[in-house]
């Protein structure tokens with residue numbers, strides 16, 4: 001138990017990230033996901049070093065109805081978690097009885113109000129303390145997959161070019177295809193047969209190629225509701241929550257409030273802290289509901305968190 005604090009001194013960027021909150025008035029007990037979201041916001045608010053950003057990686061709601069977004073807004077009004085709030089759009093946020101356009105409109109209206117932004121698209125970027133934070137989002141209904149489109153892919157390349165080698169953070173609800181144990185880890189029954197299932201879909205290779213052309217890129221996803229998996233599982237089963245591929249760090253977050261499977265820690269309430277220092281980036285899992293840092297799941301090099309040097313040149 002304890003308040004959030006950076007691992008080292010002189011942190012230059014300090015953020016909290018959660019995913020898959022799934023606020024849902026149809027939940028058997030709607031107060032449960034609301035409680036987890038509110039706990040994470042209050043935990044961030046009490047941080048000993050004020051947080052620069054509180055970020056979600058999609059599926060903030062289970063369906064993008066006014067009722068669910070009103071409940072979400074109510075949670076955000078209970079705390080002041082960070083200087084900036086950014087909500088990545090998820091496939092569930094884009095599902096609405098009246099169709100994709102209504103869901104998209106609700107996402108933009110409610111998230112702009114919650115975050116104090118004026119986005120006109122589901123994809124956008126902000127520079128916080130000199131570091132690029134890039135948020136990808138669907139441009140049409142694509143079921144459980146992503147559909148970003150050529151314009152957004154060109155924009156992603158340009159955004160990462162502009163980061164100019166400084167650590168850059170990309171948030172997309174879906175992970176790249178086949179990473180983090182997908183499609184096996186897509187559901188608890190391991191029923192997926194399509195190799196693309198649970199991932200971005202057809203644009204996965206294009207996104208991966210863009211990420212790999214740049215240095216110091218950190219790509220965050222959620223979507224599969226896989227619990228926290230460490231390096232021992234990577235060795236034994238071939239997958240983990242934190243993976244590295246051609247210099248790109250891939251981080252898959254558990255569901256904050258909707259239950260998890262395939263994890264060494266399947267608790268609800270888990271997200272991560274991002275800490276950027278002059279010469280390194282640290283990403284540490286935290287249980288925002290229990291107010292504890294992860295100690296039991298070893299992430300890399302025997303440490304219960306990720307710590308990587310900033311690549312030069």
Ligand SMILES: [Fe+2]
Pocket residue numbers: 020022059092223224225255
């Ligand atoms: Fe989800």
